[in-house]
Amino acid sequence: MAERLIPRQALEYIKNKKLRPAFSYKDVWNEEHAAAFTVAKTMQIDVLSDIKKAVEKAIENGTTFEQFKKELKPALMQKGWWGNKEMSDPLTGETVTAQLGSDRRLKTIYSTNLRSAYQKGQYDRTMESDLHPYLMYRIGPSLRHREQHLRWNNLIRPKDDPIWNSIFPPNGYGCKCYTVAVTEARKQKYERDGVPAYNPDTRKTVRLPVQTEAPKPSYRSYFNERKGTLERIPEGITPGFNWNQGQSGRTIPVLQECLKKAQNEMPEAVDSVIRTLQNSTIYRDQLSDFVDQAYKHKIDGKANYKNTAPVGFLDKKLTEFLKTEGIETSGRNLIVLEERLILNGKYSGRHTDDGNAPIQQDWKNLMDYLADSPVYWDSRQKKKNLLFLKKITESRYLKIAVDVLSTERYLKLPKVDTMYYLNIATENEIGISEYNEIMKLKKIR
Template sequence: MTDAQIFAQLHKLTPADAVAYLQKRGQLAVTYGWQDLWHEEHARQFTISRLTRADLLSSLQEMITKSVDGNLGRRDFERDAQKLLTDAGWWGTKEVIDPATGEILKTRFDAQRLKLIFDTNTRNAYAAGQWERAQRTKFTHPYGRIISKDDGRVRPEHRAWHNITLPLDHVFWLTHWCPNGWKCRCRIVLVSKAEYERGLTPTGAPMKKDAPDIIWRDWLNRRTGEVQRVPAGIDPGFGYNAGRAREAALQRLVQNKLTTLDAPLGAALWQSVQAELAATQLAECQAMVARVSSDKRANGQMLLVHTVDAQTQQALAAQGVRLDNAAVLLRDTEVMHALRDSKVARGAAVPENVLADLPNHLPGAAVYLDTVNNTLVYAMSLPGQVGKVVVRVNYSEKGRLGAERMKITANHVATAGIIQASDLLAARYVRMK
């Protein structure tokens, strides 16, 4: 049995799901540092740092896919890859020129490098495939449990995560779905409802049913100069769920597209993809709010949390307000403002769980046009009170969409808080929906 097949068996996963993940990575990318592709970009693109020939990238990708499919073992891959690179003059040390800087960079292909390439790609493929499988079976097995190695080589943080057992929809899995670093040997097993209720693992050890606090640290990406936030215990570049990467990438694509389409077309586009992307949209919003709440910091991350529907657009047009596009974006900067301590202390803050679930709350909210400030006010019915989300229309805001910083004109959430229902009866508020 090959190493790839052994790894698949450990995860109780047929290679087909992993192969499908590798085949989805249809784009080849020439990069000059492993930092050049970040998180979900790996779901769409295959790269090997500083390997600048597309034909060699394509051949190596095909070999890895065959290995995961069971047609090659790691030794076969290493043998064939070494011959390929030797024949092409790429075995050993090679110099390449970074076109962005003109700098001469050195790269080395040897047996150790091939082993790392093979292990990293196959383990990510199986992790992505397992996530796909988990979504198909979560009616009977709705939980995941981390199993770490119990030896002297395991990272302390990974040992602490051993037996953490959480619902598959928990935001923890957005950043902690194994592998969580280079050469990480942790894995995840799916847990049934009955097993979870018993609360014991097959070894008799108790399950840890509470998610640990995620501590974020600054990490400087020396390729881009950008300071990024990375969860403690996770190597930079691994703090994402490879299985959700395709949906996250599609979410980014739709998000970008919505900001360029006329509002009616944008609303129609979202309606056509909502069923596929709603869960990802909600999970990303929950993750952002959780990060800001624990970290007390913002980096300008922007997310699509709502799309103004056709009915509201028509009512706005009747009031002389025409939207440039239908996208409603939320920045973590505004989340931090909404959750600030002074606002919470005087009871004026929207509960954190409501902010985290905005993609669920906004579609059913009553919508008003504030004719004084030319903003939209979404009024949400909450237990014992009314929550409001104020949205600037046709407003330009700077922030991050994925890894890219840009200025986007859309409809941006300005603030959120509590409002008296009677206040909405004032003449300045005109009901849109």
């Protein structure tokens, strides 16, 4: 892997992670790594911060492992994070002899984070390119390879194929496999002529055949006793690597694919899938970070108005009602929130002056509000809105309007169009008057 060529997205991927102390590597699992920087047995924030800063520096400057170790090791030793140490497991209370820092552990930290970051950047660039519809799996320069990884070598599949959700490298500690973006013309050339590969024994380049159909996978069950989760993992994938870090920050297409698959393969269970997604701490944490970032942009004036986050779903009852109104939501039953709505001047101006603007926590709670609020159909204007009316207190309701015919340029998904409080103790247009008007509308849920 050309570690000195790590793109900008890779560095941002690491920098955006929050410190997450953990006793065991099983405490932070699969997709949780997308938002968390963690090292097992690193319970001290200052130690974890030192390691993260060293990784960021290595990515940004193309630092070799020897330089990485030379700079980081003395700091870790000075803070006592080195060698073996008696530690108490906060989950079980058991005292164990834990391996803290070592040259071998630093090598694992360095290589795993750099390779993950590189693949994240590679995935982003590929997904943003209209010229590269395919990804190709390649084994790395290791002397010995895992048998299953060899079976995936030179596999070319569409870049949005679900197989990449499971086998996108790295697929274990020390795994040097990687992916390559492939054009249609290059795919045809590889199919015709084979993929060039250097043979170190003969010192010659040979051509190996490509695969366009993935080998039939075999699975094993793995129980993470610290999280209480049981999952099926493809053979060849190390537990904890059974996810695609490339998709972090690409939550919306991931959720769309998940919902589409559920609708096609088990339509009767779509609402159960939605409830599972709504209860995911991963998406809730991502929404919280999204809102914090928007408020930061309010202050520093560096808003990116393309920023969008998923905040809810159209369940079966809502989608069936919309069909009766001639609105097809297949593939569009994800509700999104645009950063520009949070930054809109009406919330820092008129609504604030009137005392009915949402607070920062309200934006963070949107997923809960949309999940359990009564819903009304508002077709009085050109926009066709679902009105979610969340009761906060006996006299205050939060009105959330979702535009189901959104013409938002980037995603064309139903979006939150407005959100503000109704104080039904007052006789004005955003008080009891508007509340009474909503009560005249058709209630869907």
